[in-house]
Amino acid sequence: MTGDQPTDAGCTLCELPVAGSDVTDGDGNRFCCVGCRDVHDALGDVDDLEPADVRRERTEDAEREVPDHHEATYLEVDGMHCATCEAFIESAAIRTEGVSDASSSYVTDTVRIDHDPDVVSQADLQEAISGLGYSAYDRDDAFMRRKADNWMMGRVIVGVLMGMMVMMQYLLIIYPTYFGGLFYDERTTEFFTQALASDLATPFYLAIGALTTIVLGVTGKPILQGAYVAAKTRSPNMDLLVAIAAVSAYLYSTLSIAVGGDHIYYDVTVAIIVIVSVGNYYESSIKDEATERLSDLTSVQIDEARRVREDGRHEEVAVDDLESDDRVLVRAGERVPVDGEVVDGEVAVDEAVITGESLPVSKAAGDAVVGGSMVADGAVTVRVGEDATSSLDRVTELVWDLQSGSHGIQKLADKLATIFVPLVLALAVVVAAVYLALGSGLAAALLVGLTVLIVSCPCALGLATPLAVAAGIRDALERSIVVFDDSVFERIRDADTVVFDKTGTLTTGEMTVVGADCSDELLERAARLEHRSAHPVGRAIAAERAVADGGAVEPASEAEPAAIDDADGADEAVDTVADDGIESFESHRNGVTGVVDGEEIVVGHPDLFRDRGWTVPDGITEKIAESRETGRVPVAVGRGGTAEGVVVVGDDLREGWAETLSAIAATDTDVVVLTGDDPRSANRFRDEPAVDRVFAGVPPEGKAETVERLKRTGRTVMVGDGTNDAPALAAADLGIALGGGTAMAADAADVALVDDDLSSVDTVFELARATDRRVKGNIGWAFCYNGIAIPLAVTGLLNPLFAALAMGASSLLVVTNSSRPLLED
Numbered sequence: 104m105t106g107d108q109p110t111d112a113g114c115t116l117c118e119l120p121v122a123g124s125d126v127t128d129g130d131g132n133r134f135c136c137v138g139c140r141d142v143h144d145a146l147g148d149v150d151d152l153e154p155a156d157v158r159r160e161r162t163e164d165a166e167r168e169v170p171d172h173h174e175a176t177y178l179e180v181d182g183m184h185c186a187t188c189e190a191f192i193e194s195a196a197i198r199t200e201g202v203s204d205a206s207s208s209y210v211t212d213t214v215r216i217d218h219d220p221d222v223v224s225q226a227d228l229q230e231a232i233s234g235l236g237y238s239a240y241d242r243d244d245a246f247m248r249r250k251a252d253n254w255m256m257g258r259v260i261v262g263v264l265m266g267m268m269v270m271m272q273y274l275l276i277i278y279p280t281y282f283g284g285l286f287y288d289e290r291t292t293e294f295f296t297q298a299l300a301s302d303l304a305t306p307f308y309l310a311i312g313a314l315t316t317i318v319l320g321v322t323g324k325p326i327l328q329g330a331y332v333a334a335k336t337r338s339p340n341m342d343l344l345v346a347i348a349a350v351s352a353y354l355y356s357t358l359s360i361a362v363g364g365d366h367i368y369y370d371v372t373v374a375i376i377v378i379v380s381v382g383n384y385y386e387s388s389i390k391d392e393a394t395e396r397l398s399d400l401t402s403v404q405i406d407e408a409r410r411v412r413e414d415g416r417h418e419e420v421a422v423d424d425l426e427s428d429d430r431v432l433v434r435a436g437e438r439v440p441v442d443g444e445v446v447d448g449e450v451a452v453d454e455a456v457i458t459g460e461s462l463p464v465s466k467a468a469g470d471a472v473v474g475g476s477m478v479a480d481g482a483v484t485v486r487v488g489e490d491a492t493s494s495l496d497r498v499t500e501l502v503w504d505l506q507s508g509s510h511g512i513q514k515l516a517d518k519l520a521t522i523f524v525p526l527v528l529a530l531a532v533v534v535a536a537v538y539l540a541l542g543s544g545l546a547a548a549l550l551v552g553l554t555v556l557i558v559s560c561p562c563a564l565g566l567a568t569p570l571a572v573a574a575g576i577r578d579a580l581e582r583s584i585v586v587f588d589d590s591v592f593e594r595i596r597d598a599d600t601v602v603f604d605k606t607g608t609l610t611t612g613e614m615t616v617v618g619a620d621c622s623d624e625l626l627e628r629a630a631r632l633e634h635r636s637a638h639p640v641g642r643a644i645a646a647e648r649a650v651a652d653g654g655a656v657e658p659a660s661e662a663e664p665a666a667i668d669d670a671d672g673a674d675e676a677v678d679t680v681a682d683d684g685i686e687s688f689e690s691h692r693n694g695v696t697g698v699v700d701g702e703e704i705v706v707g708h709p710d711l712f713r714d715r716g717w718t719v720p721d722g723i724t725e726k727i728a729e730s731r732e733t734g735r736v737p738v739a740v741g742r743g744g745t746a747e748g749v750v751v752v753g754d755d756l757r758e759g760w761a762e763t764l765s766a767i768a769a770t771d772t773d774v775v776v777l778t779g780d781d782p783r784s785a786n787r788f789r790d791e792p793a794v795d796r797v798f799a800g801v802p803p804e805g806k807a808e809t810v811e812r813l814k815r816t817g818r819t820v821m822v823g824d825g826t827n828d829a830p831a832l833a834a835a836d837l838g839i840a841l842g843g844g845t846a847m848a849a850d851a852a853d854v855a856l857v858d859d860d861l862s863s864v865d866t867v868f869e870l871a872r873a874t875d876r877r878v879k880g881n882i883g884w885a886f887c888y889n890g891i892a893i894p895l896a897v898t899g900l901l902n903p904l905f906a907a908l909a910m911g912a913s914s915l916l917v918v919t920n921s922s923r924p925l926l927e928d
Contacts, residue, residue: 116143117804138800145796146812173203173217176225181238181251182325183209185517187338192232199223199231210588215504236328259384262322265314266377272311273370281904300365308360308367315369319353323376339524340517345565347528349375351556352903355549364546368903371557378914379565386569386589389576408440411484429487433478435637441474441487448483449692451638452476463639465692475826480638514593515878516568531555534897551899558892558906563913567881570921575874578925582866583857585842591853592874595837599817601767602810605778605785607824608841610754614643617755620726621740621748628699629706629740629750635688636695640736643752644706706740719746734784763861768793777806779827806831822864839864873925881917888913
């Protein structure tokens with residue numbers, strides 16, 4: 104989305120259709136809504152702040168043509184763990200016949216491939232990516248995801264078991280020959296020494312070599328794959344450094360056996376591969392443990408619809424089978440399956456999942472409804488719109504587009520590897536050549552070169568990042584913060600802008616009574632009457648007061664009386680005498696009426712009073728107008744022919760919201776409030792000192808574009824909770840979702856706050872900074888070790904055995920350092 108010129112394609116900001124919209128600016132740009140216009144007016148000139156090369160690259164990407172008949176396929180890819188993998192997969196995909204474009208992200212393990220389905224199918228694409236050494240499958244394939252996780256665990260188990268068998272031989276037989284009588288008496292040591300130097304030791308060495316081969320080929324497969332990709336793309340990384348050390352020791356040992364030598368260093372290969380693999384697996388397991396904390400997230404996808412046949416009967420069909428002009432019946436508590444138009448019925452519709460608007464919107468015949476919105480009360484018949492698409496599906500695809508295009512960063516260890524790997528390789532070659540030139544034998548020269556490669560400390564460097572990140576994820580989890588992406592702590596430590604959604608983030612998102620100007624007796628009777636209603640406003644009023652027996656009033660469920668089967672939306676009458684004292688009840692599209700304890704009660708919009716010939720005093724009318732200006736819902740309550748008071752319903756501000764915004768603003772970070780809600784509901788934030796800007800009435804696509812524009816001015820964090828926030832969460836440098844939000848929001852975010860505690864937002868940044876310090880500390884220890892060990896190896900004072908022991912000591916130091924808490928409680 105780059106358009107800053109009006110086009111027939113849609114909104115200048117978000118490219119949504121502008122048909123029927125008359126929102127423009129002085130430059131002739133057209134917008135789908137006022138919110139998009141406000142964002143464009145405020146941020147339309149951010150291109151001027153971008154470096155020219157960045158702006159040119161972005162423009163070229165935007166102008167890449169994808170043929171109309173090509174479709175996008177999204178695949179999840181296991182084994183993609185660095186920026187090098189992204190480039191490798193993209194280049195390989197684009198070379199495939201029938202593919203016009205590809206974009207991948209190791210941050211989200213996602214690749215998007217635009218292709219001609221008549222030339223190359225999804226199965227062909229999966230096979231092509233998997234053929235590169237990765238595992239590619241459909242994003243919704245839970246079985247393949249579990250299979251990939253099991254394979255990862257299996258590889259580590261194989262490595263540990265086979266590695267123990269190898270190391271046992273070294274500990275019991277080989278190491279004692281190196282240390283004289285330290286382990287055994289002199290005769291036993293001499294026996295082992297002679298046996299290992301004889302031809303009888305060859306089968307023994309071959310058995311150890313076979314076990315090491317399993318460790319290297321099975322457990323080390325991801326490392327070797329990463330090294331291959333790094334070499335192929337000429338982008339050295341940590342995988343390449345680890346692989347060089349492990350493979351060098353393996354090849355030297357194998358060659359030694361072939362020529363009858365008795366110095367084998369398979370233990371070095373095993374130690375390097377197993378230590379690094381266990382470290383990576385530990386990090387992954389901590390992430391999985393964190394993710395399990397969010398198992399109660401709500402999913403809002405719709406798979407089936409209730410289609411109305413020509414004979415008036417209903418049939419359950421898959422949403423994908425719906426066609427334009429089909430009619431579907433949607434009852435209270437159900438979601439509208441696709442975009443369309445109401446043809447029968449009058450209901451209140453909750454569009455929060457798409458717009459973020461916390462208040463239901465009344466819909467009647469001729470009104471448009473969006474797929475994914477929920478019918479709050481009654482029932483309605485919807486005619487399926489053109490193309491039978493859903494706004495929710497479009498939001499989902501937008502999220503996937505953003506995820507697959509959000510390239511990860513080059514991790515610090517990988518950046519160091521780009522310099523360190525060539526230096527170590529060059530040094531090993533030069534040292535071996537010098538020893539040969541000085542008259543040393545080939546085996547001796549190769550041994551010194553091998554020692555240089557081994558002491559380059561690939562284990563300590565390889566563990567520096569994953570163990571520190573695992574510590575960050577662990578400490579976050581202890582604070583009810585779930586980190587999904589292991590690159591979070593390296594991608595962002597400080598933010599230039601933090602963007603907050605309003606509904607469900609700064610507010611609770613739940614309808615409650617926030618004010619009542621009427622007698623307690625009248626409010627209590629109104630609450631009992633609203634207990635029969637399934638409307639969200641009615642449920643909020645019902646929950647405010649107790650029933651006659653003194654117990655708490657539980658809101659009516661969506662399936663209780665208001666969930667009628669008829670699609671005509673007519674007023675519903677319930678004439679029963681119940682224990683709650685309600686003698687009659689009638690539901691209307693703008694309120695409810697009934698007789699409570701022998702007295703007629705009306706609760707609803709002033710128009711409902713006027714339609715019944717009741718009086719609405721000027722004072723009541725003024726109070727209602729004042730409440731509406733705040734974005735809340737004022738409800739008139741009355742009896743005996745007159746409106747006597749007003750009950751105001753809305754969503755409360757979340758506890759601690761002001762303190763959180765002030766704390767973030769105190770760090771010289773800009774705070775922006777971005778909402779799809781009515782502009783009036785955001786007025787309360789415009790005068791808040793900590794808030795720099797407020798954008799209201801912005802659709803999901805507009806939210807994503809707003810974040811994209813803010814990113815051009817600096818690192819941007821998005822905090823949200825709903826599906827309508829998901830595109831913005833995916834687009835941000837860091838997305839933080841509240842754990843009580845929707846599954847799509849959590850899927851799009853990098854971090855989730857399980858307890859919905861806004862103060863945890865600042866804790867995320869503290870953990871990121873602490874983790875960064877821990878990573879750099881680990882790498883510092885590793886390089887301090889290298890500063891001592893490499894010179895000793897170059898001078899020939901350190902053989903591979905002691906190099907391996909020193910390598911283990913440095914790795915232990917990194918493990919110990921990483922195990923410490925990151926933050927002081």
